[in-house]
Amino acid sequence: MVTGPRILVVDDDPTVSDVVHRYFDKAGMSVQVAADGNAALEIAARWLPDLVVLDLMLPGMGGLAVCRALRETRDVPVIMLTALGEESDRVLGLEQGADDYLTKPFSPRELVLRVQSILRRAAGPEASELLTDGEIVVDSAARQATRDGALLALTMREFELLTFFLRHPHQAFDRAQLLEQVWGWTFGDSATVTVHVRRLREKIEIDAAAPTRIITVWGVGYRYEPVPAGAAAGHT
Amino acid sequence: MVTGPRILVVDDDPTVSDVVHRYFDKAGMSVQVAADGNAALEIAARWLPDLVVLDLMLPGMGGLAVCRALRETRDVPVIMLTALGEESDRVLGLEQGADDYLTKPFSPRELVLRVQSILRRAAGPEASELLTDGEIVVDSAARQATRDGALLALTMREFELLTFFLRHPHQAFDRAQLLEQVWGWTFGDSATVTVHVRRLREKIEIDAAAPTRIITVWGVGYRYEPVPAGAAAGHT
DNA sequence: GGAGGAGCTTACGGACTCCGAACGGTCCCG
DNA sequence: CGGGACCGTTCGGAGTCCGTAAGCTCCTCC
Numbered sequence: 379m380v381t382g383p384r385i386l387v388v389d390d391d392p393t394v395s396d397v398v399h400r401y402f403d404k405a406g407m408s409v410q411v412a413a414d415g416n417a418a419l420e421i422a423a424r425w426l427p428d429l430v431v432l433d434l435m436l437p438g439m440g441g442l443a444v445c446r447a448l449r450e451t452r453d454v455p456v457i458m459l460t461a462l463g464e465e466s467d468r469v470l471g472l473e474q475g476a477d478d479y480l481t482k483p484f485s486p487r488e489l490v491l492r493v494q495s496i497l498r499r500a501a502g503p504e505a506s507e508l509l510t511d512g513e514i515v516v517d518s519a520a521r522q523a524t525r526d527g528a529l530l531a532l533t534m535r536e537f538e539l540l541t542f543f544l545r546h547p548h549q550a551f552d553r554a555q556l557l558e559q560v561w562g563w564t565f566g567d568s569a570t571v572t573v574h575v576r577r578l579r580e581k582i583e584i585d586a587a588a589p590t591r592i593i594t595v596w597g598v599g600y601r602y603e604p605v606p607a608g609a610a611a612g613h614t
Numbered sequence: 615m616v617t618g619p620r621i622l623v624v625d626d627d628p629t630v631s632d633v634v635h636r637y638f639d640k641a642g643m644s645v646q647v648a649a650d651g652n653a654a655l656e657i658a659a660r661w662l663p664d665l666v667v668l669d670l671m672l673p674g675m676g677g678l679a680v681c682r683a684l685r686e687t688r689d690v691p692v693i694m695l696t697a698l699g700e701e702s703d704r705v706l707g708l709e710q711g712a713d714d715y716l717t718k719p720f721s722p723r724e725l726v727l728r729v730q731s732i733l734r735r736a737a738g739p740e741a742s743e744l745l746t747d748g749e750i751v752v753d754s755a756a757r758q759a760t761r762d763g764a765l766l767a768l769t770m771r772e773f774e775l776l777t778f779f780l781r782h783p784h785q786a787f788d789r790a791q792l793l794e795q796v797w798g799w800t801f802g803d804s805a806t807v808t809v810h811v812r813r814l815r816e817k818i819e820i821d822a823a824a825p826t827r828i829i830t831v832w833g834v835g836y837r838y839e840p841v842p843a844g845a846a847a848g849h850t
Numbered sequence: 851g852g853a854g855g856a857g858c859t860t861a862c863g864g865a866c867t868c869c870g871a872a873c874g875g876t877c878c879c880g
Numbered sequence: 881c882g883g884g885a886c887c888g889t890t891c892g893g894a895g896t897c898c899g900t901a902a903g904c905t906c907c908t909c910c
Contacts, residue, residue: 446629453636478800495790521786521831533897534833570899572857587858594857596907769886806888812869823869830868832896 382406383497386427388418388444389459390437394482398431401486404564405494415439419447422454428500429493432476433459445476455496459484487562509544511591512605514582516544525582535560536578543592543602552599575600618642619733622663624654624680625695626673630718634667637722641730651675655683658690664736665729668712669695681712691732695720724798745780747827748841750818752780761818771796772814779828779838788835811836 385407389395395411402409410425412418414437422430430448434441445456458479478492509516514530516523518541523530532540542560551559553568561570579586593601621643625631631647638645646661648654650673658666666684670677681692694715714728735755745752750766752759754777759766768776778796787795789804797806815822829837 446632449632449636453640517784519785520837521834522837535898567900569857569901573859573899576858597856771887803889805890808868809870809888833867 382408383428384408384410384425385493386410386412386418386421386425386430388412388415388430388436388441389433390414390435391433394433394459397486398489401490402493404558405490407493413437415441415444415447418444422448423451426452427454429455429457429497431457431459431489431493435461455500457489457492457496509541511544511547516541530581532578532581535574536581539574539578540582543600544604547602547604550595550598550601556599571599618644619664620644620646620661621729622646622648622654622657622661622666624648624651624666624672624677625669626650626671627669630669630695633722634725637726638729641726643729649673651677651680651683654680658684659687662688663690665691665693665733667693667695667725667729671697691736693725693728693732721798721800723794723800727798745777747780747783752777766817768814768817771810772817775810775814776818779836780840783838783840786831786834786837792835807835 382405385402387395387398387402387409389398389411390413392413395413399409399411410421410427412421416439418430418432421427432441432445432448436444441458445458448454448456455477458476460479460481477496480489480492507518509518513526514523515525516537521537523532523537523540538560539556542556553571556571557563557566557568575592576586579589579592583589583591590605591603593603595601618641621638623631623634623638623645625634625647626649628649631649635645635647646657646663648657652675654666654668657663668677668681672680677694681694684690684692691713694712696715696717713732716725716728735757743754745754749762750759751761752773757773759768759773759776774796775792778792789807792807793799793802793804811828812822815825815828819825819827826841827839829839831837
């Protein structure tokens with residue numbers, strides 16, 4: 379996955395940058411780490427990151443100065459990390475043009491979410507996408523799914539699971555993969571997947587006991603199989 | 615983008631004007647910066663900006679004097695920037711004919727939103743845009759909303775929230791997105807959104823406890839669903 | 851055909867989300 | 881200065897959803 383967005387992390391504390399590094403990796407992003415302002419500017423000039431995560435407290439050149447220098451050469455989004463209670467610094471950071479900020483200690487997961495949100499914003503308005511499979515239509519923008527025009531009451535997990543399957547048909551995934559792709563987990567009980575697949579089947583399959591869409595691949599996991607183009611039906 | 619509206623920024627602090635400059639650029643507007651009152655008047659006379667962002671605290675000639683001088687030659691909208699707590703100054707500023715004001719520190723995003731709002735208002739009655747959904751009609755220029763012809767007493771936030779929803783129907787937004795799009799915040803408590811949605815529902819829904827327009831999307835946020843074209847009714 | 855493992859089904863308690871109401875603060879007006 | 885409007889926050893409560901556990905069925909391989 380060399381094609382993911384490039385993130386530059388600037389922090390002199392290795393325990394912070396290491397954790398953040400791993401989380402970004404998992405989210406499919408490329409990461410470089412700089413320990414001080416000079417290294418940051420150097421990497422930024424050469425590597426052209428899509429976003430910069432910047433600690434406000436840096437040895438030598440301060441975080442604000444780095445931010446300003448970054449913005450001079452290129453219009454790259456910046457997320458600032460500030461220590462708790464440095465209210466004035468935070469305000470200053472926002473005025474300097476930081477696109478967002480987080481106060482330490484922060485959750486790595488939240489950082490990833492904010493980064494994705496900002497990148498999405500920079501990418502422009504997302505096209506409202508319609509995923510279809512036979513009589514089932516999923517509107518990812520509206521976050522609702524219909525079957526024969528009737529609304530399907532899917533919960534959030536079920537909706538995301540279905541969306542993922544529709545985007546990756548004809549391909550088998552084991553439970554660990556689904557847990558990571560849909561839940562965003564890297565650990566956890568795979569039984570969770572089993573239960574949610576069952577609940578989803580109950581809502582989208584004609585007969586949940588004899589599924590035709592979410593196929594069980596024995597010893598592996600599951601595979602989504604769209605209905606053939608000119609299939610049985612009797613619908614419309 | 616040479617065709618965008620022209621904004622003149624008057625502030626002696628480069629860290630402020632630079633940031634503001636970039637944000638306006640991103641919004642597709644042309645920007646000129648003046649560091650003091652004399653430069654401001656000179657540029658204004660030559661360049662004829664569509665709007666002026668004016669710091670109240672200026673070296674030499676004060677912001678109020680600049681504002682007065684600007685208004686003498688041409689009726690250009692002015693947004694004032696005031697330091698926190700300068701209550702009297704702000705009042706004075708509004709009396710001098712400022713169209714809006716912001717207290718420092720402010721969010722650049724919010725400034726852009728206010729500028730766009732004022733420009734839209736100043737664009738004249740030709741842009742009198744009518745947003746409608748069933749028996750609800752919103753006149754964005756007049757900043758008035760009616761239901762069955764009766765005026766709806768919406769506050770500013772409620773009005774802007776409703777306007778945003780009407781412009782983006784059938785699409786689910788999480789609270790952070792609404793906070794950014796409507797409030798102009800990139801941080802803050804998402805509960806704010808919840809409460810305003812509730813208060814707006816109280817005014818536009820038949821039964822606020824069973825909303826049919828502002829739908830809550832569990833685990834995500836809200837979605838606006840206009841009434842179907844040939845729906846039930848019994849109105850008029 | 852039997853044993854073992856993998857998947858299915860159900861039930862339940864806790865966690866989370868949303869709602870509704872009330873509170874305190876600020877600004878505006880009389 | 882007192883009252884009102886609007887806004888952002890907070891808190892309790894109710895409802896929903898989710899993950900886990902436990903027993904069961906089905907498949908596979910010996």
